[in-house]
Amino acid sequence: KNEVEQSPQNLTAQEGEFITINCSYSVGISALHWLQQHPGGGIVSLFMLSSGKKKHGRLIATINIQEKHSSLHITASHPRDSAVYICAVGSTGNQFYFGTGTSLTVIP
Amino acid sequence: NAGVTQTPKFQVLKTGQSMTLQCAQDMNHEYMSWYRQDPGMGLRLIHYSVGAGITDQGEVPNGYNVSRSTTEDFPLRLLSAAPSQTSVYFCASSLILLGEQYFGPGTRLTVT
Numbered sequence: 268k269n270e271v272e273q274s275p276q277n278l279t280a281q282e283g284e285f286i287t288i289n290c291s292y293s294v295g296i297s298a299l300h301w302l303q304q305h306p307g308g309g310i311v312s313l314f315m316l317s318s319g320k321k322k323h324g325r326l327i328a329t330i331n332i333q334e335k336h337s338s339l340h341i342t343a344s345h346p347r348d349s350a351v352y353i354c355a356v357g358s359t360g361n362q363f364y365f366g367t368g369t370s371l372t373v374i375p
Numbered sequence: 376n377a378g379v380t381q382t383p384k385f386q387v388l389k390t391g392q393s394m395t396l397q398c399a400q401d402m403n404h405e406y407m408s409w410y411r412q413d414p415g416m417g418l419r420l421i422h423y424s425v426g427a428g429i430t431d432q433g434e435v436p437n438g439y440n441v442s443r444s445t446t447e448d449f450p451l452r453l454l455s456a457a458p459s460q461t462s463v464y465f466c467a468s469s470l471i472l473l474g475e476q477y478f479g480p481g482t483r484l485t486v487t
Contacts, residue, residue, distance in 0.1 A: 302476075308481050310465060357472075358473075362433075363473065364417070365417030365418040365419075366417050
């Protein structure tokens with residue numbers, strides 16, 4: 268049983284396209300996180316949110332608490348956005364649960 | 376600030392050997408965690424600490440020990456390495472429990 272499900276698993280886009288990655292979760296959460304893992308392996312935190320929407324540059328994250336669903340959008344995608352995007356939830360049981368990631372490739 | 380540092384970056388062990396993965400942070404974070412990342416699976420929590428002297432088990436603790444004698448350091452010990460422990464290990468820290476995680480660069484461990 269996976270507490271966090273992401274879709275799609277793999278995504279290929281042309282440069283400039285609008286991209287959406289989805290995350291559904293089944294546990295009660297205190298916050299949801301979006302992480303980025305580059306091909307070199309390092310992991311960085313993009314967003315932490317518990318309601319509504321956050322924006323940072325070309326990245327937008329939204330969350331719907333009632334539907335237990337979050338989306339990560341990338342506007343005007345660029346090859347440097349190619350990475351694995353990971354959804355994680357901090358549960359009300361004080362545990363972190365991670366999705367298996369969405370591998371994004373942006374082609375010039 | 377160096378952030379979260381991990382050593383070594385790569386390690387090869389033989390079955391039965393022991394070793395310690397080092398993790399340090401210079402952000403004065405109370406919360407530190409160890410994760411393993413395996414192909415096709417999400418990051419899984421091994422052990423975590425909510426402050427110096429306090430540690431607890433995560434989802435996959437068997438075969439690993441931790442200690443937290445200082446706020447800065449959180450080493451992970453493999454007692455008797457097994458091939459199933461071949462993985463990439465990440466250390467992370469955060470200011471608050473379940474807060475924004477700061478990850479180290481990872482240690483790629485192979486057990487033969």
